[in-house]
Amino acid sequence: MQKQLPFTKSLVAVADQAYFFQSFFRNIFKKGFEWDELFRQSYIIGYKSIGITTLTGFILGIVMTLQSLPTLKEFGAASYIPSMVSVSIIREIGPVIIALICAGKIASSIGAELSSMNVTEQIDAMKVSGANPIQFLVVTRILACAVMIPLLTIFADAMALVGGYIAAAMNGGITMTLYFHKALTILDYTDVVPAFIKTILFGISIGFIGCFKGFTYNNGTASVGLAANSAVVTSSIWIIIIDGIVVQLTNSILYT
Amino acid sequence: MEVVIEIKNLKKSFGDIGILKGINLTVKKGENVVILGKSGSGKSVTIKCIAGLLTQDEGSLKVFGEEIKDLKEDELKALRCRIGFLFQSAALYDSMTVRDNLIFPLKRVLKIKDNALIESRCIEVLEAVGLADAIDKMPSDLSGGMRKRMGLARTLIVKPEIILYDEPTTGLDTITSKEISNLMLQIQKKYQATSVIITHDIPCSSITADRVLIIDDGVFIAEGTHEELENSQDDYIRSFFK
Ligand SMILES: Nc1ncnc2c1ncn2[C@@H]1O[C@H](COP(=O)(O)OP(=O)(O)OP(=O)(O)O)[C@@H](O)[C@H]1O
Numbered sequence A: 001m002q003k004q005l006p007f008t009k010s011l012v013a014v015a016d017q018a019y020f021f022q023s024f025f026r027n028i029f030k031k032g033f034e035w036d037e038l039f040r041q042s043y044i045i046g047y048k049s050i051g052i053t054t055l056t057g058f059i060l061g062i063v064m065t066l067q068s069l070p071t072l073k074e075f076g077a078a079s080y081i082p083s084m085v086s087v088s089i090i091r092e093i094g095p096v097i098i099a100l101i102c103a104g105k106i107a108s109s110i111g112a113e114l115s116s117m118n119v120t121e122q123i124d125a126m127k128v129s130g131a132n133p134i135q136f137l138v139v140t141r142i143l144a145c146a147v148m149i150p151l152l153t154i155f156a157d158a159m160a161l162v163g164g165y166i167a168a169a170m171n172g173g174i175t176m177t178l179y180f181h182k183a184l185t186i187l188d189y190t191d192v193v194p195a196f197i198k199t200i201l202f203g204i205s206i207g208f209i210g211c212f213k214g215f216t217y218n219n220g221t222a223s224v225g226l227a228a229n230s231a232v233v234t235s236s237i238w239i240i241i242i243d244g245i246v247v248q249l250t251n252s253i254l255y256t
Numbered sequence B: 001m002e003v004v005i006e007i008k009n010l011k012k013s014f015g016d017i018g019i020l021k022g023i024n025l026t027v028k029k030g031e032n033v034v035i036l037g038k039s040g041s042g043k044s045v046t047i048k049c050i051a052g053l054l055t056q057d058e059g060s061l062k063v064f065g066e067e068i069k070d071l072k073e074d075e076l077k078a079l080r081c082r083i084g085f086l087f088q089s090a091a092l093y094d095s096m097t098v099r100d101n102l103i104f105p106l107k108r109v110l111k112i113k114d115n116a117l118i119e120s121r122c123i124e125v126l127e128a129v130g131l132a133d134a135i136d137k138m139p140s141d142l143s144g145g146m147r148k149r150m151g152l153a154r155t156l157i158v159k160p161e162i163i164l165y166d167e168p169t170t171g172l173d174t175i176t177s178k179e180i181s182n183l184m185l186q187i188q189k190k191y192q193a194t195s196v197i198i199t200h201d202i203p204c205s206s207i208t209a210d211r212v213l214i215i216d217d218g219v220f221i222a223e224g225t226h227e228e229l230e231n232s233q234d235d236y237i238r239s240f241f242k
């Protein structure tokens, strides 16, 4: 094999991913969609991560409030706390943090699972059992992530508001009605819609990179660990890149 | 007799290392062909090519008259429904129970929907391999030999026309080996299945083989019935049977 420069290497990696993505996309619409496996995967992906994402959201809300309270008080703007926490969590911090956590939890487990199936010839066994592994394993996992990660994010966002309320109430005595009134009325569709679309894209990239790494690392048991590791790294990078692109697009569409 | 597998001058290498260096093999319908050979000589690679899991570099490989490497994805999938493959490592689906492992090919290859029929097929095939009471276990709870038999059950449940066995009796005790070999023979007789059997187990070969081939360094060096090769003039060939 010819030695490749790092730049060429990442170009080749992106090309491989693009090829894998189009084969995923083609297989969504093939007949014989694996509904059972889709529901099973959605359940696994959602259920396994609900604890950690809820906790993260809750603590994020508390911390955001506690961190900004002293500064805002100094300017006599403590009453802005609910709106500030709400906007920053829902627009940016919630989706990105939850996606990064899911990259660590879900992308790695998909990568490891598929890679070990590959190494132990289970994927070959599926092929000779009349199944299409892309359809059965990849399509279902990616779609399950695309559905479950937005739901997990919405749930975590809600918990962040609850956390924010508790922290604010303990430090300045705001009523629950007033807090949530302020937190929710500040939001309009330009905050919510782009953030929601973003989480779907994060979900797709988590599922996709997990599957891609699982299918790429297929030599010996050592590759199972590599697949998990590299799935986390690559999907985190994609999350950051997608975030940047979506913010830029949103700004240029909505505010110019 | 109808020819079901026809391999001509098949070559396959991984990187710079040539593994298959010109394999020729013709298998007729209903025939049991046994392949013997040293470890690493390319036996598994040969049958993986037959199932379309690996693609040859050169040569022609026809199954049911169709050139495997020219088939489209869906055509290959349809053809594979007629082929059963027992993996050397059994390749059970770790995340599914024994029952779900069996249902997987049943639903996809034979498209059976009736639950009662599915259940009776599962029990029938598990009884044949002596695993009837393991139906609700996970593969990780099975012993090595049980996994092998379970892999065999999953291969046989769809009654494929061609069965590719990769070391079906390795890791089994002598008595179970004999039972499995007899089961393979029975399947050949009952369903006129065509089989390619890779084995190191001489009793298995003597029970099942209509014809034996010996592979060495990527080519077949001898061919004949089990008795012929066992009593060959050539010391090297005879040494496989000791
Ligand atoms: N996917 C692969 N990539 C690279 N090399 C491979 C691959 N599969 C097989 N080989 C090589 O091909 C050679 C033959 O392998 P094969 O599995 O066919 O051996 P075998 O005859 O089945 O041996 P055994 O009796 O031990 O199972 C080995 O040297 C192996 O290293």
Ligand SMILES: [Mg+2]
Binding pocket: B043, B044, B045, B088, B166
């Ligand atoms: Mg082998």
